[in-house]
Amino acid sequence: MRFTKVFAAATLALSGVSASPVTVTFDLIGILGFDLTEGNKYNSPIPPWLHGSKPGWYYGNNPFAYKDLPCLVGIICKILKFFPYALQCPTPPHNPPPPPNDGYTQTFSNITGATQADDFQTFGLVDTVEQCKAMCNSVQGCNFVNSYHDVNGKGGSTQLTCSLFTKCHDASTADNRGGQSQPDGSIDFIINSDGWCKNGVPISDPQ
Numbered sequence: 001m002r003f004t005k006v007f008a009a010a011t012l013a014l015s016g017v018s019a020s021p022v023t024v025t026f027d028l029i030g031i032l033g034f035d036l037t038e039g040n041k042y043n044s045p046i047p048p049w050l051h052g053s054k055p056g057w058y059y060g061n062n063p064f065a066y067k068d069l070p071c072l073v074g075i076i077c078k079i080l081k082f083f084p085y086a087l088q089c090p091t092p093p094h095n096p097p098p099p100p101n102d103g104y105t106q107t108f109s110n111i112t113g114a115t116q117a118d119d120f121q122t123f124g125l126v127d128t129v130e131q132c133k134a135m136c137n138s139v140q141g142c143n144f145v146n147s148y149h150d151v152n153g154k155g156g157s158t159q160l161t162c163s164l165f166t167k168c169h170d171a172s173t174a175d176n177r178g179g180q181s182q183p184d185g186s187i188d189f190i191i192n193s194d195g196w197c198k199n200g201v202p203i204s205d206p207q
């Protein structure tokens with residue numbers, strides 16, 4: 001049944017018949033159970049610095065630990081290819097070692113604040129900084145990666161939070177220091193926050 005729906009939706013998308021985008025989006029949500037489109041910030045409609053936010057996706061080597069998130073591996077990647085406007089699985093990063101020039105320049109390193117800015121695109125969980133950059137490479141318009149450990153946050157996940165932005169930022173807008181009460185009563189805080197800008201993209205003026 002699920003596969004019938006996949007192929008029905010794919011036919012609509014590929015043949016270009018006058019299916020309204022709404023219908024196709026509904027099919028994508030119907031198939032995956034998640035809204036991985038840009039309008040929904042790729043399943044993370046609330047940015048990470050606001051209360052109630054949740055990662056929109058997981059990209060890494062431990063998908064079974066994140067069964068409640070869309071994990072960008074395997075069959076999901078194949079299904080997403082039928083929906084080019086939705087989030088796509090990244091091309092895996094070189095691992096190890098990353099090439100000396102991977103297309104990014106570091107703008108800040110190992111600080112205790114995370115970027116908050118209006119050009120936020122989406123956020124999820126990854127295992128490594130390289131995987132976060134690979135996610136940025138697969139999201140249209142992404143120019144900036146902020147990876148960090150949200151200690152006590154994200155349901156206690158020890159994975160890196162990976163936030164993506166369209167503009168590049170320096171440490172001046174990395175002023176989300178956590179401070180959100182968690183369901184278990186703890187307060188979250190940010191460590192190991194790194195910023196990476198695509199080479200050649202200017203730093204945006206502080207907001």
Ligand SMILES: *[C@@H]1O[C@H](CO)[C@@H](O)[C@H](O)[C@H]1NC(C)=O
Pocket residue numbers: 110192
């Ligand atoms: C990051 O900063 C912390 C706290 O100052 C320090 O203990 C840690 O070694 C640093 N990590 C790196 C990779 O520099």
